Amino acid sequence: MNDTVRAQVHSAIASDGDGFTLHADDLHAIEHERDHYEQPQAACIEALKIVQRRHGWVPDGAIPAIANVLGIGAASVEGVATFYSLIFRQPVGRHVILVCDSSSCFLTDYEQLRDALTEHLGIGFGETTPDGRFTLLPVCCLGACDRGPAMMIGDDTYGPVMIDDVASLLEGYP
Amino acid sequence: MATIHVDGRAYEVDGADNLLQACLSLGLDVPYFCWHPAMGSVGACRQCAVKQYKDADDTQGKLVMSCMTPASDDSWIAIEDEEAREFRASVVEWLMVNHPHDCPVCEEGGHCHLQDMTVMTGHDRRRYRFRKRTHRNQYLGPFVAHEMNRCITCYRCVRFYNDYAGGEDLGAFGANDNVYFGRHQDGVLESEFSGNLTEVCPTGVFTDQTHSDRYTRKWDLQFAPSICHQCAVGCNTSPGERYGDIRRIENRYHGEVNRHFLCDRGRFGHGYVNRDDRPRCPEWRSQASDESMTLEIDAALDRGADVLRSARRVIGIGSPRASLESNHQLRELVGAANFSTGIVAREQACLERMARLSRESGLPTPTLRDVEEHDAILVLGEDLIQSAARLGLSVRQAVLGRREELAEARGIPAWNAEAVKTLGQDNYHPLFVAYPTATGLDGIAEASWALAPDDIARLGFAIAHVIDAAAPAVADLDEATRLEAERIASALLAARRPLVISGGSLGSEAVIEAAGNIARALSRRARDGGLILVRNEANSTGLELLGGQPLEWALDELNTQMADAVVILENDLYHRLPRERVDSALDLAEVVVVLDHQRTATWNRAHLGLPAASFAEGDGTLVSLEGRAQRFFQVFDPRYIRPESRIHESWRWLHAVRAGMLREDVSDITLDAVTLDCARRTPALAGIVEAAPGSDYRVEGLKLAREPHRYSGRTAMRSHLNVDEPRTPQDPDTPFTFSMEGYNGFERPRKDVAFAWAPGWNSPQAWNKFTDEVGGHLRAGDPGVRLLHPLPGGYDYVREIPSSFARRDGQWQVVVLPRLFGGEETSSRSAPISERAAPAALILSADDAQRLDVVDGATLVLETDTGRVALPLRLDAALPAGIVGVPAGLDAAFSSGDWGSLFIGPEAGLDAMGPETGAHSKGPETGPLANDDSGRDERADGGEERP
Numbered sequence A: 001m002n003d004t005v006r007a008q009v010h011s012a013i014a015s016d017g018d019g020f021t022l023h024a025d026d027l028h029a030i031e032h033e034r035d036h037y038e039q040p041q042a043a044c045i046e047a048l049k050i051v052q053r054r055h056g057w058v059p060d061g062a063i064p065a066i067a068n069v070l071g072i073g074a075a076s077v078e079g080v081a082t083f084y085s086l087i088f089r090q091p092v093g094r095h096v097i098l099v100c101d102s103s104s105c106f107l108t109d110y111e112q113l114r115d116a117l118t119e120h121l122g123i124g125f126g127e128t129t130p131d132g133r134f135t136l137l138p139v140c141c142l143g144a145c146d147r148g149p150a151m152m153i154g155d156d157t158y159g160p161v162m163i164d165d166v167a168s169l170l171e172g173y174p
Numbered sequence B: 001m002a003t004i005h006v007d008g009r010a011y012e013v014d015g016a017d018n019l020l021q022a023c024l025s026l027g028l029d030v031p032y033f034c035w036h037p038a039m040g041s042v043g044a045c046r047q048c049a050v051k052q053y054k055d056a057d058d059t060q061g062k063l064v065m066s067c068m069t070p071a072s073d074d075s076w077i078a079i080e081d082e083e084a085r086e087f088r089a090s091v092v093e094w095l096m097v098n099h100p101h102d103c104p105v106c107e108e109g110g111h112c113h114l115q116d117m118t119v120m121t122g123h124d125r126r127r128y129r130f131r132k133r134t135h136r137n138q139y140l141g142p143f144v145a146h147e148m149n150r151c152i153t154c155y156r157c158v159r160f161y162n163d164y165a166g167g168e169d170l171g172a173f174g175a176n177d178n179v180y181f182g183r184h185q186d187g188v189l190e191s192e193f194s195g196n197l198t199e200v201c202p203t204g205v206f207t208d209q210t211h212s213d214r215y216t217r218k219w220d221l222q223f224a225p226s227i228c229h230q231c232a233v234g235c236n237t238s239p240g241e242r243y244g245d246i247r248r249i250e251n252r253y254h255g256e257v258n259r260h261f262l263c264d265r266g267r268f269g270h271g272y273v274n275r276d277d278r279p280r281c282p283e284w285r286s287q288a289s290d291e292s293m294t295l296e297i298d299a300a301l302d303r304g305a306d307v308l309r310s311a312r313r314v315i316g317i318g319s320p321r322a323s324l325e326s327n328h329q330l331r332e333l334v335g336a337a338n339f340s341t342g343i344v345a346r347e348q349a350c351l352e353r354m355a356r357l358s359r360e361s362g363l364p365t366p367t368l369r370d371v372e373e374h375d376a377i378l379v380l381g382e383d384l385i386q387s388a389a390r391l392g393l394s395v396r397q398a399v400l401g402r403r404e405e406l407a408e409a410r411g412i413p414a415w416n417a418e419a420v421k422t423l424g425q426d427n428y429h430p431l432f433v434a435y436p437t438a439t440g441l442d443g444i445a446e447a448s449w450a451l452a453p454d455d456i457a458r459l460g461f462a463i464a465h466v467i468d469a470a471a472p473a474v475a476d477l478d479e480a481t482r483l484e485a486e487r488i489a490s491a492l493l494a495a496r497r498p499l500v501i502s503g504g505s506l507g508s509e510a511v512i513e514a515a516g517n518i519a520r521a522l523s524r525r526a527r528d529g530g531l532i533l534v535r536n537e538a539n540s541t542g543l544e545l546l547g548g549q550p551l552e553w554a555l556d557e558l559n560t561q562m563a564d565a566v567v568i569l570e571n572d573l574y575h576r577l578p579r580e581r582v583d584s585a586l587d588l589a590e591v592v593v594v595l596d597h598q599r600t601a602t603w604n605r606a607h608l609g610l611p612a613a614s615f616a617e618g619d620g621t622l623v624s625l626e627g628r629a630q631r632f633f634q635v636f637d638p639r640y641i642r643p644e645s646r647i648h649e650s651w652r653w654l655h656a657v658r659a660g661m662l663r664e665d666v667s668d669i670t671l672d673a674v675t676l677d678c679a680r681r682t683p684a685l686a687g688i689v690e691a692a693p694g695s696d697y698r699v700e701g702l703k704l705a706r707e708p709h710r711y712s713g714r715t716a717m718r719s720h721l722n723v724d725e726p727r728t729p730q731d732p733d734t735p736f737t738f739s740m741e742g743y744n745g746f747e748r749p750r751k752d753v754a755f756a757w758a759p760g761w762n763s764p765q766a767w768n769k770f771t772d773e774v775g776g777h778l779r780a781g782d783p784g785v786r787l788l789h790p791l792p793g794g795y796d797y798v799r800e801i802p803s804s805f806a807r808r809d810g811q812w813q814v815v816v817l818p819r820l821f822g823g824e825e826t827s828s829r830s831a832p833i834s835e836r837a838a839p840a841a842l843i844l845s846a847d848d849a850q851r852l853d854v855v856d857g858a859t860l861v862l863e864t865d866t867g868r869v870a871l872p873l874r875l876d877a878a879l880p881a882g883i884v885g886v887p888a889g890l891d892a893a894f895s896s897g898d899w900g901s902l903f904i905g906p907e908a909g910l911d912a913m914g915p916e917t918g919a920h921s922k923g924p925e926t927g928p929l930a931n932d933d934s935g936r937d938e939r940a941d942g943g944e945e946r947p
Helices: A003-012 A025-036 A040-055 A061-069 A076-083 A103-106 A109-120 A163-171 B019-025 B081-093 B113-121 B156-164 B194-200 B264-268 B297-309 B325-336 B346-360 B388-410 B418-423 B453-467 B478-496 B509-524 B540-546 B552-560 B578-586 B651-661 B671-682 B683-692 B766-770 B831-836 B845-851
Strands: A095-100 A136-141 A151-153 A155-160 B002-006 B009-013 B047-051 B062-065 B075-078 B144-146 B171-175 B178-182 B206-207 B236-242 B245-251 B312-315 B376-380 B431-435 B447-449 B498-502 B528-536 B563-567 B591-596 B608-611 B620-623 B628-632 B812-817 B844-846 B859-864 B870-874 B885-887 B899-904
Touching: A003 A076, A003 B812, A025 B264, A040 A061, A040 A076, A040 A151, A040 B346, A061 A076, A061 B113, A095 A109, A103 A109, A109 A163, A109 B156, A136 B431, A151 B171, A155 B845, B002 B019, B019 B047, B047 B081, B047 B528, B062 B081, B081 B113, B113 B509, B144 B194, B156 B171, B156 B194, B156 B388, B156 B418, B171 B899, B194 B206, B194 B264, B194 B885, B206 B245, B245 B264, B245 B312, B264 B388, B264 B831, B297 B591, B297 B608, B312 B325, B325 B563, B325 B620, B325 B651, B325 B671, B346 B509, B346 B528, B346 B552, B376 B388, B376 B453, B376 B478, B376 B509, B388 B418, B388 B431, B388 B859, B447 B478, B478 B498, B478 B509, B478 B628, B498 B628, B509 B528, B540 B620, B540 B683, B552 B578, B563 B651, B563 B859, B591 B651, B608 B651, B620 B671, B620 B683, B671 B683, B812 B859, B845 B870
Parallel strands: A095 A136, B002 B075, B312 B563, B376 B431, B376 B498, B431 B447, B498 B528, B563 B591, B591 B608, B812 B885, B844 B870
Antiparallel strands: A095 A151, A151 A155, B002 B009, B047 B062, B047 B075, B144 B206, B171 B178, B236 B245, B620 B628, B812 B899, B844 B885, B859 B870, B859 B899
16 A cells, blocks of 8 residues: 555544544544654554543554554554553553552552552552542552652652551542 | 684684574574574573673683674684573573473474473473463464463564564564563454464464364474475475375475465465365266266276377367476377467466566576565566565565665674664665555555556556666656656666566566566666566466467367367366356367366366376476476375375376377386476476486485484374285385485485474474575575576567556456465365455445445446456555456456456345356346446447357
């Protein structure tokens, strides 16, 4: 397929057979990102982030849809999506809690923080509360080594987190 | 050259290699996984660690990955160093932490690189006591089975599939210790080269699905050196047999042709050999309507000699899918004046032009290996991935060669694969493709054009004229085409080694001659270029050299009753010409004798049918598209497991029939005798005797073994028939034995290797032991002999240039489009290939469809002077308007260049036709369609069928 034909085919179908369609704004944003790069596949991570921002995660149908916009194989997009631990390929809660388990936080009682969170939420790592409110995940570093133990809820970073404050912190995220 | 010191011994090696390559080329054993001779190094698996020292006095040393370390002069390394050994043992132990250790039920077992490396490193005790990660497997189509738990994460599969072969649907998913290789979703692997995953994967993640149904370990298979019969490229193969069936086809290394890789048609298209409905005994029927009765050999020969002796004149119809020997023997039977090649006139005219160009274009025909050394390529009128897939893969490597050139300029060696790829990105050597629709190589082409065949030719002639003004100019050339021609011409002239590729796929002599003019122009401008011309079938090139009349001539001789008998050799005429045409000729023939290994429509017309050997049961010689004569050897004796079978090579049958006709005793004939006779009688084929050693060839006084020395069960494998074990079949024709007795080693160089095995090397990586250097040539030289060479002299340009393609009102020009799966006669009779073939369809441009107001999937009827067919419509975004594409292998009634009209047909499904039935539609439900708004076709005569 020559470039023109490829482009026509791709812009004609920014969706896959399962009925997933990229939101018009997302399609526009991805095309905008794509045009920043010499190689369209370089925009793959941004495209995944754009979709995740809207849906909270990256639904299966979004993979071929993104692949079509970028003109690359679905396998390459899925490869990128599954490589990065912060691109979610399963539904997550409304708020994702990332608990740092690297060395500084480990020395500053990360394990107690972890236990407090799992006890309070009733879920382990990789799980979502039944009400769909929180997903709990470990993370290797938040760049807050001076404030261990650290964690993130959504886009907010907290640290040092006192065990007694956990409940009230979570209350801020309905 | 460089001197390296390995474990205290000095060796001369190629300094451009890395240490792993250098050691393996020296015959030293270093274990490895991620490195592959065709794909270079990435340093991922850490298995090939050796100790490297600064100099002779350094006793400390450090561990290095040999695949990532240049073999620079005065290197000092140790493979046998204790620390290096321990390191390697621990690496394989880590890699196997999650491996299921399921060798007894794994189909890789016995030819598994992981087994070989594990044994080599001495890892024989499992210490990991924890839960293993497991994966879900995927359905990947009819060719390749998937078992992800066995993966050791070497990344070879994606590096081959994506980087080397250009696939897009196999990926690596996840990270660290949870990596998965597969498709984004279950589904058929799209690449035409997916079968190579079974050999590239060092363990049993990807295995041969077609072999799985009736599985046999490598050591229990009987092999012979064979040549793929499924296209004209001439890839070398090792078919493996057990219990009278071909179980799988492995790649057989040839340093100039296929090297490590085959296409999927060649690897998985052998099922026709095993079909239950194959003719295995002579059959006789007095009249076409009678049931056939089976005959014994003597009765069949007597009958054959009688009927042919009483005939007035016997016509022989040869075949481009049969060996030279069989065709020669047929010509001897009927006489050269009565011999037809069995090829239709239009194709034969193309073949003759191609043979002449191979000698008289001034440019040589490169081998596949040499194709990869060219740095600008023009493809005129071929979709190589469909018509000569393995050649297409080589063209891809040539185009990717730009990356290596860029790397070299920065001091990065070509083997440093990841660095070369990262640096090169999308930088390619220029590739230009002109074809009626999109082709498999367009993705890496600098430009591609979808043109009607005549316009492809005109573009070609225009390019030649730009390169050399003495070449004829194209009349009425439009400005856009002239600019494109200039662009291509300047890229070809700027190249160090330009390559022109064309062929007979479109049945257009003009396209071939256009390529020829470009070749002549390049040669007159003294360019070190090449010209490669694609032929259609395994022995098309050979048949052209043998010579003979076209198939239509043979049918005309019968139709006009100039001849009353015909002998048809391994050729289904219904696959080549319209049914009515063949029927009328065979109806008039008093005697029809057919030799074939398939029960074809032609076989069903035979009075006498003689069961011929396929490539698996017989020997012979084929000539590939590069003009290389190559011998294929019998894999097994069909009578050993099926004593009732009376299968013999066609040349043997024909020799016996001839002796009977002449009332001579049937003397014994051997392959050597018939090959020699063929060479003597046809000067152009004089070289074929040298294509392989004769039956008296011995290594260390031994014949060559077809079976590995661990071959088991010989005494038991016939016990269901008879507890007495018969004598091992004898082979008077070749230097091979039907036995494990005989030479099978690698120390004594030999060209014809039935299967690659060396102590400690059971996988296909054992080929490294047979080559002069890894990825090089067989130490004894690559097999086969080239028959076509450029002749010195000045050559004239061809001056007949077609006029530009003009659409006609209410008419469409037919273009038959070759296809890898389903487009070739014998492989289409194999279940996995027909499963993989795309559904039959008529292909039309979106423009035309819109004008006709028909949608994708609607049933269309195509009618030409010679046939009519109803098929679903498939829209094609690239095809030019005014052209209708018909997939090859569907219906011989249509050939490229015909004009036909289109009708909206009956409901889809009513008229579905398979490749063999040739069902015809009952008639149009509406009048013919016009491809413009005004015109109604004058030939609106509806359902009339012409003879």
